[in-house]
Amino acid sequence: MTIEPSSLQDHANRALAASLAERIDRPVVMVGMMGVGKTSVGRKLAQLLQLRFTDADEEIERAARMSVAEIFDGFGEPYFRDGERRVIARLMDEGPSVIATGGGAFVAEETRTLILQRGTAVWLDCDVPTLVERVTRKDTRPLLRGGDPAAIVTRLKAERERFYAEAPIKVISGGGPQGETVRRVLEAIEQWL
Ligand code: S3P
Numbered sequence: 001m002t003i004e005p006s007s008l009q010d011h012a013n014r015a016l017a018a019s020l021a022e023r024i025d026r027p028v029v030m031v032g033m034m035g036v037g038k039t040s041v042g043r044k045l046a047q048l049l050q051l052r053f054t055d056a057d058e059e060i061e062r063a064a065r066m067s068v069a070e071i072f073d074g075f076g077e078p079y080f081r082d083g084e085r086r087v088i089a090r091l092m093d094e095g096p097s098v099i100a101t102g103g104g105a106f107v108a109e110e111t112r113t114l115i116l117q118r119g120t121a122v123w124l125d126c127d128v129p130t131l132v133e134r135v136t137r138k139d140t141r142p143l144l145r146g147g148d149p150a151a152i153v154t155r156l157k158a159e160r161e162r163f164y165a166e167a168p169i170k171v172i173s174g175g176g177p178q179g180e181t182v183r184r185v186l187e188a189i190e191q192w193l
Helices: 005-021 038-049 056-064 068-075 077-092 109-118 128-135 149-164 178-192
Strands: 028-031 053-055 098-100 120-125 169-172
Touching: 005 038, 005 178, 028 038, 038 053, 038 098, 038 178, 053 056, 056 068, 056 077, 056 098, 068 077, 077 098, 077 109, 120 178, 128 149, 169 178
Parallel strands: 028 098, 028 120, 053 098, 120 169
Antiparallel strands: none
């Protein structure tokens, strides 16, 4: 019988998560650039920790009954940021969970303060070419419309890094398997707790 490396990774991650789960007493909040993998890594992390997972953008869309792009188009970015802050504030009050935030959430001062005070922020980071490759797979992000995605991602990353750096935990999401990134997040949380 051959054992796939990914299943060994899953097994190791499950063991690590089991010992961590009972020590997590506040939301774990994934922050970082669009395309870095906050939602997919966050979802996997929640599954391992047996915590609820919420994607903040999806919650905003549900509350507004509109897509993020429709909110940007119809009401503008400040209106979106306001809704984003309110949704995240509510989620932060609902006990331990894993929350994936949109790339601009942690840049907004009030939202960042909320997350830093009531949650454990994890900055997921990776290089610009990887981000560009991932964000160009779909065309739903309003901030990427009307310009060269590579130039926009490069500029936003440079502008935003100093805010993301306020997160107490930073993990690099490399080009390898997702289980590897999840392991790094689990280990980083364990060290930080
Ligand atoms: C944004 C990122 C998006 C979404 C909105 C604005 C940003 O979320 O919240 O389009 O300002 O970077 P993802 O990071 O999940 O793409």
